[in-house]
Amino acid sequence: MSEPRWLDAAQQRDWRAYIEGSVRLADLLDRDLKAKHGLATAEYEILVRLSEAPDRRLRMAELAEYASQSRSRLSHTVARLECKGFVARGTCGADKRGVNAELTEKGFAFLEQAARDHVATVREFFVDVIDPEDLEAIGRAFSAVAEQVGKVR
Amino acid sequence: MSEPRWLDAAQQRDWRAYIEGSVRLADLLDRDLKAKHGLATAEYEILVRLSEAPDRRLRMAELAEYASQSRSRLSHTVARLECKGFVARGTCGADKRGVNAELTEKGFAFLEQAARDHVATVREFFVDVIDPEDLEAIGRAFSAVAEQVGKVR
DNA sequence: ACAGAGTGATTGAATTTTCAACAAGAATCC
DNA sequence: GGATTCTTGTTGAAAATTCAATCACTCTGT
Numbered sequence: 001m002s003e004p005r006w007l008d009a010a011q012q013r014d015w016r017a018y019i020e021g022s023v024r025l026a027d028l029l030d031r032d033l034k035a036k037h038g039l040a041t042a043e044y045e046i047l048v049r050l051s052e053a054p055d056r057r058l059r060m061a062e063l064a065e066y067a068s069q070s071r072s073r074l075s076h077t078v079a080r081l082e083c084k085g086f087v088a089r090g091t092c093g094a095d096k097r098g099v100n101a102e103l104t105e106k107g108f109a110f111l112e113q114a115a116r117d118h119v120a121t122v123r124e125f126f127v128d129v130i131d132p133e134d135l136e137a138i139g140r141a142f143s144a145v146a147e148q149v150g151k152v153r
Numbered sequence: 154m155s156e157p158r159w160l161d162a163a164q165q166r167d168w169r170a171y172i173e174g175s176v177r178l179a180d181l182l183d184r185d186l187k188a189k190h191g192l193a194t195a196e197y198e199i200l201v202r203l204s205e206a207p208d209r210r211l212r213m214a215e216l217a218e219y220a221s222q223s224r225s226r227l228s229h230t231v232a233r234l235e236c237k238g239f240v241a242r243g244t245c246g247a248d249k250r251g252v253n254a255e256l257t258e259k260g261f262a263f264l265e266q267a268a269r270d271h272v273a274t275v276r277e278f279f280v281d282v283i284d285p286e287d288l289e290a291i292g293r294a295f296s297a298v299a300e301q302v303g304k305v306r
Numbered sequence: 307a308c309a310g311a312g313t314g315a316t317t318g319a320a321t322t323t324t325c326a327a328c329a330a331g332a333a334t335c336c
Numbered sequence: 337g338g339a340t341t342c343t344t345g346t347t348g349a350a351a352a353t354t355c356a357a358t359c360a361c362t363c364t365g366t
Contacts, residue, residue, distance in 0.1 A: 014292030021295025137290035139167030142174025
């Protein structure tokens with residue numbers, strides 16, 4: 001157990017390819033979104049999650065979970081989005097500690113535009129350059145990874 | 154062309170699984186490395202690249218390329234690593250503008266320790282939870298992604 | 307040789323993210 | 337009921353990253 005099992009050559013190759021590809025892709029998507037719509041990926045992600053929630057509204061803790069962000073980070077980020085008028089915060093009836101974040105009309109309209117471009121870019125640099133079977137493999141693999149990571153947290 | 158081609162249900166599922174899984178994994182690896190060795194992934198990555206270079210030394214621009222970081226970011230990061238005594242900067246003979254970053258003995262010794270733990274964690278949360286064939290698919294896919302991203306940059 | 311354009315690396319300020327408290331409300335236990 | 341503990345969300349300072357400007361050097365063309 002204390003003896004480290006190194007990765008074999010193929011595993012190492014695949015792992016590195018993943019690291020490099022994913023970092024570059026994330027970088028590109030971020031720049032693309034920022035250049036075209038002035039939004040960071042993390043902010044975009046928040047709008048997406050809200051747009052899919054019932055009443056386009058979620059409690060901060062849930063939103064943090066869905067967007068894979070820390071609560072602290074979410075607080076700051078939502079504050080910024082609130083300044084831009086894309087999100088509004090309101091108190092949550094049942095639990096007086098709770099805060100609801102809600103996507104505004106303006107935020108929704110904005111998201112519709114941004115999502116088009118974003119999807120096109122995701123296609124161009126991810127979906128369309130990957131063999132469909134490999135894409136399925138990625139779905140399977142990263143679901144397993146997310147689950148495994150979830151166990152420990 | 155201006156008509157957006159949305160992702161079909163399966164593509165969307167796979168893309169989202171990837172986003173969630175990769176963000177959580179990156180997060181976990183970062184925390185793990187920071188907790189056990191006080192280093193961020195980006196810093197670790199730099200040490201790795203240096204350790205593999207001839208004479209454990211690389212010019213800043215090359216290092217930036219290998220580590221998928223901007224030059225500015227690299228300057229700051231290397232400055233930090235230099236403070237810790239893991240990296241030393243020296244001028245580059247041929248081109249007087251150039252700067253070589255070199256892994257120190259201390260940096261190398263440190264890396265040996267950190268790499269063990271890191272590989273173990275990568276195994277536990279990535280390699281070992283993924284079907285070997287799916288891992289190969291990931292390697293293929295992200296190589297293609299990296300190439301595609303490289304075309305435009 | 308030399309002006310102009312391009313490259314390599316750094317810097318400091320602005321922005322973003324993390325980290326460590328903190329405050330207020332809910333839940334638990336006796 | 338009241339003390340204790342846990343959860344939710346925010347805050348400000350510290351750390352990291354991005355952005356724009358800058359400086360020094362090299363290359364190119366004439």
